[in-house]
Amino acid sequence: PQSDEQLLYAVDLAARYNFPQLKLYFMVGQPTETEADVEAIADLVLAVRRRFSRNLTINATPYVPKAHTTFQWAAMLPVETLEARVKYLERRLQPAGVAVRSDSPAWAAVEGTLARGDRRLGRVLVRMRRATLREWQRALKAEGVSQEDYLRERSLDEPLPWSVVDTGVSQAYLTWDLRRALQGALTPVCPPAGCLKCNVCDRAWAFRATGVPTGL
Numbered sequence: 001p002q003s004d005e006q007l008l009y010a011v012d013l014a015a016r017y018n019f020p021q022l023k024l025y026f027m028v029g030q031p032t033e034t035e036a037d038v039e040a041i042a043d044l045v046l047a048v049r050r051r052f053s054r055n056l057t058i059n060a061t062p063y064v065p066k067a068h069t070t071f072q073w074a075a076m077l078p079v080e081t082l083e084a085r086v087k088y089l090e091r092r093l094q095p096a097g098v099a100v101r102s103d104s105p106a107w108a109a110v111e112g113t114l115a116r117g118d119r120r121l122g123r124v125l126v127r128m129r130r131a132t133l134r135e136w137q138r139a140l141k142a143e144g145v146s147q148e149d150y151l152r153e154r155s156l157d158e159p160l161p162w163s164v165v166d167t168g169v170s171q172a173y174l175t176w177d178l179r180r181a182l183q184g185a186l187t188p189v190c191p192p193a194g195c196l197k198c199n200v201c202d203r204a205w206a207f208r209a210t211g212v213p214t215g216l
Contacts, residue, residue: 004044011051021055024048028085028102029063029077032182038085042092049096057099060086062108066115067162068169070177075153076112079105106133113150118161120145173198 014022026041045058062082065071082105090100110133114121120143127139140147154160156175163171177187195201 004047007044008047008051011048015052015054019052019054021057022048022052024056024058026058026060027063028060028089029082031063031065031071031074032184033063033077035085035088038088042089045089045093045098046096049093049098055099056097057101058089058093059101060089061103062086062105064108064112064115067160068165068167068174070174070181072116072160072162072174073154073156073158073178076109076151079109082108109147109151110136113147116150116160116162168198168200170199 011022024045028038028041041058041060045056049056063076065074065076086100086102086105093100124136124139124143124145127142128135137147156178180187190201
């Protein structure tokens with residue numbers, strides 16, 4: 001991962017070579033995130049502002065847990081919490097002339113519901129007459145489906161609707177990576193070749209060597 005010092009060095013270069021603008025991307029609402037982490041985002045952006053006087057924009061995107069990823073079991077933060085954290089960044093940064101952009105937390109919750117949904121959501125989507133938040137809530141209620149049920153934390157032994165799809169990455173690897181993430185440990189990047197940890201490269205290399213798919 002890049003350190004703050006490396007990022008600020010890049011900002012110094014952008015200022016030196018007269019870049020007209022900079023845009024920084026962040027996520028808010030990741031698992032284990034605290035208010036101190038959001039404060040750290042503001043502090044880092046203000047450090048960038050002290051080095052870069054021209055147009056500066058940040059995008060603070062709500063984090064959405066996705067199926068077939070390490071955080072597929074994690075809860076998504078409530079919309080109200082995400083909104084509060086984005087507003088905090090606006091209060092800290094807009095007086096310094098930093099534009100703060102963010103995707104809608106309410107729509108991010110819809111994305112989170114669809115990303116880890118099951119077949120019941122098919123009936124919800126069929127009921128919708130237009131793509132609005134009000135219509136989404138109406139269709140959920142009509143089908144007796146709770147959005148919060150999809151956004152909650154899931155236990156590691158709970159059956160997952162998307163487990164019928166095999167991406168090649170083993171569940172054992174994802175749970176191992178989840179435990180490391182919750183401990184704040186970094187997982188090394190994938191090596192160029194030969195790693196067998198998650199099973200994807202194992203299958204790919206076997207196929208290239210033999211022409212026969214494995215794991216079927």
